[in-house]
Amino acid sequence: MKPIKWMIPLVAVSVLVLSGCSQMQQKVETAEAGNRITTGTGANLSGRTGVTTAGNALRGSSALGNRSTSSFGGASSSTYGDGRGNLVNGIGSNGSSPSTTGLGGSGIGGSNSSSFGASDNRLGGSGGDYKVTDLNDSNSILSRRVIYFAYDQSTIEPEYFEILDAHSELLASNPNLTVRLEGHADERGSREYNVALSERRAQSVKQFMDLKGxxxxxxxxxxxxxxxxxxxxxxxxxxxxxxxxxxxxIGR
Amino acid sequence: MKINKIRSLIFLLAISVMGSALADLELRISKTSSRGIPVVIAPMAGGAHAIIEADLNRSGRFKIVSSQRATNMATFGGALEPGRLKMLGAAFLVRGRRTGAGLDIEIVSTATGKRDASYRIGNLPNQRRVAHQAADKIFEQLVKIKGAFDTRLVYVTVTGRAISDRVYKLFVADADGYNPRAILTSRKPVMSPSWSADGSQIAYVSFERGTPAIYVQNIFTGQKRMVSSRRGINGAPSWSPDGSKLALSLSVDGNPEVYILSLTNGAFKRLTNSRAIDTEPNWTKDGRSIIFTSDRGGRPQLYKMSASGGSSRRVTFDGSYNSAADVVGDKIAFVRRVSGAFRVAIMEDGQRGARVVSDGRFDESPSLAPNATMVVYATQNKGRGTLSVVSDNGYAKQELLSPGGDVREPAWSPYLR
Known part of the structure; x- marks a missing residue:
């Protein structure tokens, strides 16, 4: 009897380790610290709620221009913004904060110019008048319900302000309506740390909405x-x- | 003699059934140690020698000489010719004998021809465990460290590509991947399994209810109970060495902080207090300190603090990303980013230097064997999640692959009791 047979799966099979692939050396650019969004409480133009955010993004010169250069490193470990990468809100600055919209433009760099035009230009989000039924309208901006983030970032990119404004308006004028903000991360890094990162992203969106009433x-x-x-x-x-x-x- | 033969036949049948029908994980040896103590395990009825060989090889502390070379001197207790012993090319010859009571093992020094030690391993329902226990005895005799082959792994498997098709399972298996048994099946993510100190229970995170909650489940009875479902994150449970507490991460106070949950009275005690992410706590062996991940300095790094609270001090200084510590004895295994890749590193508590022991791009969830001589971690092979076991010295490596789906988040059990 050959007691060897069952151990065939045990037989050594050399596996080539793809260490070559993993040696991707990336030069990581250090970001300026100004890579943050300041949501100021602008002039109280809208009578709807007390808080009016004009979506004024103040962006310092950021590393965005480098982003297209690499798939792995460009965003990695570079942009941490204020260290937290959080939305920084300037409530209480009352009118003195810049209330004109637009993205404080300099610094965004050519790479991302498409996001420019999509940003919110309405003061206080006054022009909305969204209805709950618009949620079922695939042509409505309300059908867009995913906000994307840069690597290791929880800062909301200006291109999503318009979407978030629309949802915020709908929710603010329909207090019975509720949403779940589900945060996600990519696979890199440890799992529980990524849970925490993804919560920061969800919290950024929540803060944005809360500021909008x-x-x-x-x-x-x-x-x-x-x-x-x-x-x-x-x-x-x-x-x-x-x-x-x-x-x-929820419930829809 | 005849009875012995029938016995070995039954033994062989038993392990071949277990090996083929239930082995969800396929074992591959990707790196065999060429250094270490040269040892030859003589063929044993039923094939226990192959299990012992694989175990010793995994530790990175032995050079395994083919058992075929000892075919003519395989009889337990049989006389040995000094000249032929020296021809084996091994420092030690191990021989075994199946008996009604179990497995007898002897370790013979090839230099002296004398028996250095012998052991009787009692029978167990899981026959592979008998061989693992023999390997533990051999390991301890020759390396002077308690063996940890007769232990278990818990891990998560995921099948289904689309989110709506995914099925998550929590498996408990022998430490070499054999005898896997699903202890939980869920359509929602299951994460972060952690063993109780007595090896009878697993704490884990489940999104079964839509939001994360931490459960504690007995691996033998299947009985489970929810122990934490606070608002926000309920994550990263880690069982205290005395079994009475869980360290975990909660964001109920606004951002992720490390807490201690008493399993006896359900009370939560907050340990950390920062605006940063504080998560992935793990206990030191004495139960007095917690090592955790925090990005309070701008990047995730490991920190250490007293389990009763107070200030913390930074543990890792090299690299921009160090996280997910597992602490056994003085060793800390953790995830480190190296040149854009995530790898497993091992360091000694209280020292600065760390050794990177893995070579993948997405290596994570390291968990040390209870004797800290091996570490199991999750990695990727051709885009699929698999497990790897590497010796702490990096000399030996094995992979545990699942035929279908991803395997991830392994946790190595304590010594079995």
Whole structure:
């Protein structure tokens, strides 16, 4: 009897370790510290709520211009913004904060110019008048419910202000409506740390909405970390789809 | 003699059934140690020698000489010719004998021809465990460190590509991947399993209810209870050495902080207080300190603080990303970013230097064996999640692959009791 047979799966199979691939050396650019969004309480132009945010993004010269240069390193470890990468809100600065919109433009760099035009130009979000039924309208901006983030960042990019303004307006004028803000991260780094990162993203969106007059009970956050990738691939293309906050209307 | 043969036949059948039908993980040896103590394990009825060989090889502390070379001197207790012993090319010859009571093992020094030690391993329902226990005895005799082959792993598997198709399972298996048993199946993410100190329970995070909650489950009875479902994150449970507490991360106070949860009275005690992320706590062996991940300095790094609170001090200084510590004895295994890749590193508590022991791009969730001589971690092979076991000296490496789906988040059990 040959007691060897069962151990065939044990037989050594050399596996070539793809260490070559992993040696991608990336030169990481250090970002300026000004990579943050300041949501100021602008002039009280809107009578709707006390808080009016004009979505004035003050962006310092950021590392955005470098982003296209690499799939892995360009964003990695570079842009940490204020260290927290959080939305910095300037409530209380009362009128003195810049109330004209627009992105304090300099610094955005050519790479991202498309996001420029999409940003919110309405003061206080006054022009909305969204209806709950618009949620079912695929042509409405309300059908856009995913906010994407740069690597290791929880700062909301200006291109998403318009979407968030629309949802905020709908929620603020319909206090019975509730959303779940589901934060996600890409697969890089440790899992529980990514849960925490994804919560920061969801909190950024929540803070944005709260500033726009959405009731705090209307938007709870859930942090999924890297557990629910939309794209299970292992490239920057996949990762950029996975770093996101999804706005989920509850009961709809 | 005849009875012995039938016995070995039954033994062989038992392990081949377990090996084929239930082995969800496929074992591959990707790196065999060429250094270490040269040892030859003589063929044993039922094939226990192969299990012992694989175990010793995994530790990175042995050079395994083919058992075929000892075929003619395999009889337990049999006379040995000094000249032929020296021809083996090994410092030690191990021989075994199946008996009604279990497995007898002897370790013979090839230099002297004398028996250095012998052991009787009692029978167990899981026959592979008998061989693992023999390997533990050999390891301890020759390396002078308690063996940790007769231990278990818990890990998470995920099948299904689309989010709506995904099925998450929590498996408990022998430390070499055999005898896997699903202890939990869920359509929602399951994360961060952690062993109780007595090896009977697992704490884990489940999103079953839509929001994360921490559960504690007995691996034998399946009985489970929810122990934390606060608002926000309920994550990263880690069982205290005395079994009475969990360290965990909660964001109920606004951002992730490390807490201690008493499992006896359900009370939460907050340990950290920073505006940063504080998560992934892990206990030191004496139960007096917690090592955790925090980005209070701008980047994730490891910090250490008393388990009763107070100030913390930074543990890692090299690199821009150090996280997910697992502490066993004086060793800390953790994730470190190296040139854009995430790798597993091991350092001694109280020292600065660390050794990177893995070579993948997405290595994570390191967990040390209870004797800290090996570390299991999650890695990727052709885009699929697999587990790897590497010796702390980096000499030996094995992979545990799942035929379908991803395997991730392994946690190595304590010594079994």
């Amino acid at each position: 959405v009731g705090s009970e209307q938007n709870q956050t859930v942090a999924y970390g890297e557990e629910l990738p939309v794209d299970p691939g292992h490239t920057e293309a996949a990762w950029s789809k996975n770093r996101r906050v999804e706005i989920k209307y």
